[in-house]
Amino acid sequence: MESPPESELLTMRQIRNRRLREGWSTSSQKKKRTKTTTHNGGGATDLHIDESNSGGAMADVSLSLASHVITAYAKDKNLVISPLSINVVLGMVAAGSNDPTRDQILGFLKSKSIEEINSFSSKLATHVFADGEPLGGPRLSTANGVWIDQSLRLKPAFKETVENSYKAASNHVDFQTKADEVREEVNAWAEKETNGLIKDLLQPGSVDAFTRLIFANAVYFKGAWIQEFKASSTRDHNFFLLNGSSVKAPFMKSSEEQYISEFDGFKVLRLRYKQGKDYTRTFSMYFFLPDAKDGLTDLLEKFGSESGFIENHIPDELVEVGKFRIPKFKIGFSFGVGEVIKALGVVLPFREGNLTEMVDSDIDGKELRVSGIIHKAFIEVNERGTEAAAATAIDYEGCCGPSECEKIYDFVADHPFMFVIREDTSGVVLFVGQLLDPLANS
Template sequence: MARRRMMMQNLIGKSFTNLTNISMNITKHLLSNQKLKEENVVFSPLSLNTVLSMIATGSEGPTQKQLLSFLQSESTGDLKSLCSQLVSSVLSDGAPAGGPCLSYVNGVWVEQTIPLQPSFKQLMNTDFKAAFAAVDFVNKANEVGEEVNFWAEKETKGLIKNLLPPGSVNSLTRLIFANALYFKGVWKQQFDTTKTKDYDFDLLNGKSVKVPFMTSKNDQFISSLDGFKVLGLPYKQGKDERAFSIYFFLPDKKDGLSNLIDKVASDSEFLERNLPRRKVEVGKFRIPRFNISFEIEASELLKKLGLALPFTLGGLTKMVDSPISQELYVSGIFQKSFIEVNEEGTKAAAVTVSFISSRSRYSPPPPPPIDFVADHPFLFLIREEFSGTILFVGKVVNPLDG
């Protein structure tokens, strides 16, 4: 029994490591997109991963093989175990114990005239804890889209509004899979609002803007490395056994963000090696207040990463108990995300929706005081420390652009 438990723990540990690798791979490709070079970005690789896992469990043949390869998983059983762990422990609400307020929920909307395969419905219920709704896509597609938008807004405490663009749900839509992730954390050491002052933030185009910067004289978790610095700000934990932090990756060069993103996302061991583990005395210390809203249709990004078969006919045959199963394909994957960082802490949310349609430790000696002035574009991510799960990732190129 003990040996089996240890094997299971090792398997889950490997799954979380793979989850981080996938997250950083998607991050690298999204943030290095030249069209987004001068845009603020926030998204949740975890939310996207969850929806792809739901789709994978309803697929078979080459399509399932490609999804499992992309998700770095050996079987749908591994995906189910990982998601079950996420739902029950890693992303359960920490507020009752004095930790961050967390919500991680899944939803499935299915065309009312098509019966789901009983095994698929049970899997969605037990492992993904998904809520189901039978709806009329054929005659009331717009109303269904509004229903999904209302669900997303409710589950993210109002942060994500109008998730689905008009016309994205139509009479050919047969299933919608959705994941909503909400996070609200209060800093372990809050910033004094009276100390917040405006300073210049340098933009990539050579100009600068005046931005409110938060500051503190407290010791901070900072590591100073070759060409960049990393700041870790932990969230209040209370009696919660988990620990969540946001990390800021600041390149030394004003225009060094692209190279830094490439460096961070290209090495699977990068985070474990370079995240700060101890507090140091700070010299100049300033980080900007910001809030970002970002939306993406992720189909083209995923295809560029080698995930193409789910977007073609014939591989999603284990979802519905009907001949129409041969005609199902993923017709769109939307994600909308939001983050706000201020003196109290962080609020962040993301919702990912997929449409299925048919056609017809290392401790160095104490360093001297370190400056950390985030007055030019930087990368950030929110992470649960013990599992290494990355909830949100993004970049700030102009804190004034919401």
């Protein structure tokens, strides 16, 4: 029998890569299909979120927001935020506002209509953030809450939106005489919904007798790597800081093949999380490592300005690695969202209000305005995987081997880099951050 031409022969690695790209599991002897589909195990039939809100515009909004937060608050420190959490509470503001405030928020979120935002938020809760732990995947949760002064009443249409689209529970409280007790109640809620990672979301004095409404969102993620790192292999190595000095930090190592791609001026590593029998979603963490030790500024500019940046820079093939190590790290970060989004053009909710669709009361809704937006996030990356959480609150007031001659890839994350946690089927970005110093828990 005549042998096939050499061009038709596949190496074992190429066969394995093809199977991985097509969704096959290489660890099962039966090669059971684990291809991502658009069917949710809970009975829902559409995990895909409209392109303008997921892999396209919404991801662009997330990276742009992260870039501006770094510029404003974290030029010289570690950072992690959940743009998703911020976008969800802004969606609730948009749902309760009127033109031109609504149009301004829609423009910032790059969304066509309030109906689109509400649908997006509903799918987040029921599809993207459905808990995967019972199926052997990541532990996930998201929650929304509304605290409204007892003197006010949510308008029926807005109440229906926050309860159905945002799955938010409404709580009537007494801001006028028990403001600090309400603050502690919101803080306890955020801590519970983030598995204890986000504490003291609202600082003393941030809620007072003039507060009329608080909207809050909390997200939680805990995923284990498909290929966990051996703790016994973790060693201290130099991590080079932006000021030219270095620190000794613990680095995780592996000799296993990895998803790595090289681009102009930077490399990208994709580490996948275990998904078990959750066949609808795939969660990954991406490391964007500049080639130059001081190259983070240039990378950040691309990160925040190029449309489709993540989608255009996804490693899709396993490659052999040479030197490969990633630092362990923990980051905690908090900031006031208001000044950042004002700089990005969202000013009317803070000035003119126009939040006329939220409440029925003797107070004209035009006098209700946003007084502050607080965001707090945490992430830990170690040998087993990743645990991350974030909470956002809005305060309203009245008024192959070498023998095969294939390329060996190095990926040594020993200098500042960016990272992203993403659900790959929908393109939803859960967390974004930068690591400048693995020993500094910001």
